[in-house]
Amino acid sequence: MTDYRIESDLLGELQVPAQAYYGxxxxxxxxNFKISGQTLSQFPEFIKALGYVKKGAARTNYELGLLDEELYQYIVKACDEVVEGKFDDQFPIDMIQGGAGTSVNMNANEVIANRVLEMMGKSRGDYQFCSPNDHINLSQSTNDAYPTAIKIALYNMNAILVQxxxxxxxxxxxxxxxxxxxIKMGRTQLxxxxxxxxGQxxxxxxxxxxxxxxxxxxNALLFVEINMGATAIGTGLNAPPMYAKRCALNLAEITGMPMVTxxxxxxxxxxxxxxxxxxSAMKRLAVKMSKICNDLRLLASGPRAGFFEINLPPMQPGSSIMPGKVNPVIPEVVNQVCYKVIGNDLTVTFAAEAGQLQLNVMEPVLCHAIMESNNFMSNALDTLREKCIVGITANKEVCLNMVKNSIGIVTALNPYIGYKNSTKIAQEALETGKSVYDLVLEHQILTQEKLDAILDPANMLTPHNLL
Known part of the structure; x- marks a missing residue:
């Protein structure tokens, strides 16, 4: 027995692994496409969405009298198995490819067709009984099935990200x-x-x-508007009347999404x-997350020559040469994820701009960039929460001593002694090393009782009436 079968297309014959469901x-x-090393198999939500699209299309075709009952039921069962993830390993193609997604669409068509053939007791590749093109792709084009699957996948991936x-x-x-x-010192411009x-x-x-x-x-709600029934360029060629609206209704029921044509x-x-x-919304989140991680690294810097206001959970030794060094590796890796998401957003921008006339052929890299960003950010949020945030502790005495020794508390004196006098006190404190507190008393600007009330850190944390 050979370990492959022969299939053919317009370019001729080609060997396909005998046990493969794809064709x-x-x-x-x-x-052809050995590019990113990231395959459809690594994006199960995308494969699930392809199963939904093919099931919705089959149901619509059946309702319009284009598929007979027996074949329709087989297709539905095969699509359900795709949705359940039973054939994830049968989607081995690279996420980045030429052809505007045709390979992805045909991958789904072939897997479903060959699973149907198997259920019918036929051989894989015996497409006269169930054809990837004539039956599974009936009333469709890559140009409506592929983007619809992307949108379903992203809608569901967004729900995971938000949680x-x-x-x-x-x-x-x-x-x-x-x-x-x-209590600690707040800082502006470091x-x-x-x-x-x-806590604040x-x-x-x-x-x-x-x-x-x-x-x-x-922004994810924009994904509920789909173009099923558009076929090649939006004119609906080879799709029957009412197919588009009926297919959207079927997909809404199948996916639970409020799909509309x-x-x-x-x-x-x-x-x-x-x-x-x-x-752009994911980029916005990435920018914010990166800024927060910058703060965490800065607040934990030290332990002797930095801020050292907080302790991050020690996750691993920090140096091959410096004993005792522990680095903020979790915020660091989240920073890097954020840079990737920001870069992917630029890829999406260029890919979207590159559309020409009636089709954007750059959707594969656009799809890959957004899904990669979503996965990266989802993993980063879990990692930051589980391995960093929940284990952060405060160095309370370090924070309090910084407040007591800070010249910044002179700001609280402005309403009582004026900006000019406050500036003089601050300058003298810098030059002499004396505290703001001692200098105000030394110059007899305020009584000790009033000064204590004004400079009580607890009174400077929220708006309050002047004494």
């Missing part, structure tokens, strides 16, 4: 409560500013990230605006 066009893609973001926000908020009584609490700082991180939940969800299919087919705006 000749998938094999050509395997041979992980919410957990991260909760972790920051819990630290905000835990550190509520830790210079002493005015006192605050470490961590609560601010939570509030800052919380804004992105609605941004991600609102785009009002203008010619416009919708090359349009990539929803990808651009969703990618």
């Amino acid at each position: 000749v066009q998938t094999q050509r893609a395997i041979n 992980k973001l919410i957990k991260t926000i909760d972790a920051f908020r819990a630290k905000g409560v835990e550190f509520n009584d830790v 210079q002493d500013a005015v006192p605050m609490t470490l 700082e961590f609560e601010a991180y939570a509030a800052n990230l919380e804004e992105d939940i609605s941004k991600l969800n609102n 785009a009002p203008n299919l010619v416009e919708a087919t090359p349009d990539t605006g929803s990808y651009v705006i969703y990618s």
Whole structure:
């Protein structure tokens, strides 16, 4: 027995592994596109979405009398198995490819067709009984099936990302409560500013990230508008009347998403605006996450020659030459993920701009960039929360001593002694090394009782009436 079978297409015959559910066009893609090393198999939500699309198309074709009952039921069963992840390993093609997604679409068509043939008791590749093109791809084109699958996948991937973001926000908020009584110096431009609490700082991180939940969800809602029924360029050639709207309704029921048909299919087919705006929302989150990780690394710097206001959980030895050194490796890796997401957003921008006339052939790299960003960010949020945030502790005495010795608390004197006098006190404190407190008393500017009330750090953490 041979370990391969022979299939043919318009370019001729080609060997396909005998036990593979995919066929000749998938094999050509395997041979042609050895680019990123990241295959469809590594994006199970995408494969699941392809199963949904093919199931929705089959149901619509059956309802319109284009598929007989027996073949339809076999196709539905095969699609359900694809959705369940039973054939993830049968999607081995690179995510980045030429052909505007044709290889992806045909990979799904071939896997489903060959699974149907198997259920019918036929040989794989015996496409006269169930054809990837004539039956599984019936009333479709890559140009409507492929982007619809991308949108379904991204909609569901966004839901996963948002749940992980919410957990991260909760972790920051819990630290905000835990550190509520830790008084420290706030800083602007890396210079002493005015006192605050470490709890306020961590609560601010939570509030800052919380804004992105609605941004991600609102932008993901753009994915519910699909172009199924557009076929090649939006004119609906080879799709029966009512196919588009009926298919959207079927997909809405199958996926649980509020799917709707785009009002203008010619416009919708090359349009990539929803990808651009969703990618921008992930970039916004990445920028914020990176800034927060910068802060965590700075606040934990030291332990003797840095801020040392917080301790990050020690995850691994930090140096091959410096004994005892422990690095902030978790914030560092999250920073790098954020840079990748920001770079991927630029890729999405260029890919979207590169569309020409009635189709954007750059959708594969656009799809890969967004899905990669989503996966990277989802993993980074889990890693930051589990291996860093929950284990952060405060160096309370270090924080308090910085407040007591800071010249920045002179800001609180402005309403009582004026900006000019406050500046003089600050300058003298810098020159002499004396504290602001001692200099105010030395110059008899305020009584000790009033000065104690003004410079009590607890009174400088929130708005209050002047004494």
